[in-house]
Amino acid sequence: MKIVFMGTPEFAVPTLKACIENFNVAAVLTQPDKPKGRGKKLAYSEVKEEALKHNIDIYQPVKLKNDRETMDILKEIAPDFIVVVAFGQLLPKEVLDIPKYGCINLHASLLPKYRGAAPINWSIINGEEYSGNTTMLMDVGLDTGDILLQSKIKITEDMTAGDLHDALMVDGAELMVKTLRGIADGTIMPVKQDDSKSCYASMLNKEMALIDWSKSAKEINNLIRGLNPWPVAYTKYKGESMKIFTADVLGKNKGEIPGLIVKATKDGLVVAASDNYLAIKELQFPNGKRMSIESFLNGNSIEEGIILE
Incomplete structure (x- = not known):
């Protein structure tokens, strides 16, 4: 299966690795390089660093919805899936319609709870007993697409957001591989989210x-x-x-x-x-x-x- 991967931070790297090991990753999209540290030197995202190790074509649109050239490249690739993990940009409908099976997003919560930017942190702040990962079929909303698969992780009493991040990061890679295979062979059926049970995980400050x-x-x-x-x-x-x-x-x-x-x-x-x-x-x-x-x-x-x- 041919895949385009979209992601940026460390959280996305294990899923990218799993996709490379199991499928054909034709291209990677990640956020533009950003100045870091005292010298403000431009630094690559963690996803870009991983993609470079495997000689995969990399694209870094400032805003994908305004980037005609990258959009046309995606259409030329004609992927079976676009896999999205913490990419950092909302995808326009034109991109959502490109892959054969759709755009599949990994979100670090048990949707519909904790849609938004900081689900890992808010699940701990709010004293939840469990967190987990959800793979979903993306639509134009923010984490509102149909649910494909979910996995649960127990939040222990001494677990920090950093600990939970690391556990979900590894778990999510395995869940994504299962999801892509299950969609391709027809064993996974999308389930609509119950919007009445949703809550929003706002950005931290x-x-x-x-x-x-x-x-x-x-x-x-x-x-x-x-x-x-x-x-x-x-x-x-x-x-x-x-x-x-x-x-x-x-x-x-x-x-x-x-x-x-x-x-x-x-x-x-x-x-x-x-x-x-x-x-x-x-x-x-x-x-x-x-x-x-x-x-x-x-x-x-x-x-x-x-x-x-």
Whole structure:
């Protein structure tokens, strides 16, 4: 089967590899090179780097819907499938109509829940028990196409967004191969999404990362896990930003003000939330390194009795 692959970040790479191993990938589309780092040198996307290893033709339209030349190339290729994984652009109907079997998208949620940009993060922030991948037949809407296959992954209590990202990234590659084979041999039938059960996973921003200590310890811990590795939850200690990477929920708050630092030991920085205590395990101050509370307290001190803001 002839495939055109569209994707950009690391999340898409295992699926690209699986497509290369199992099918004929005729071309790869990815986002244009972007300036990175202090020198602002142009950097390739992770998908472009992988495609270069296999000498696959690469196209990088700024906006595919306005790129007549790339659109004509896609029609000349006449692929059986266009596979889309975190490409970063909405596809116009003209492109959706090109492949024989359609455009197949991998989305990192159990649709119709968590349509949109940040499904992995929001599933953790909202305390979901499960996440997963969905392959779907793309239409002109945002993650609204008919469902093809789904796979579930349990969200454990200590799982961060980074951990879940990595698990779904590997799982998604296998699911995509199953999906393409199942469509081609007629064993998979598309199922319409129930729009009444949908919810939107909006883009993340740094403003949402500020911790509200009047919330429950579990809600705060979910936020910490859901925003690790980016943008990272933070609080203010004596006016300074303190990023928090990992924490544990402890026993019941015995009447302390939410945000109060109750104890600072190598086992954790214990802070009162509205219902329970939270033990901060990993943190980072401005111009400092991310480190465990034990390492931090070896060369620094944190004052008990301070209220975090």
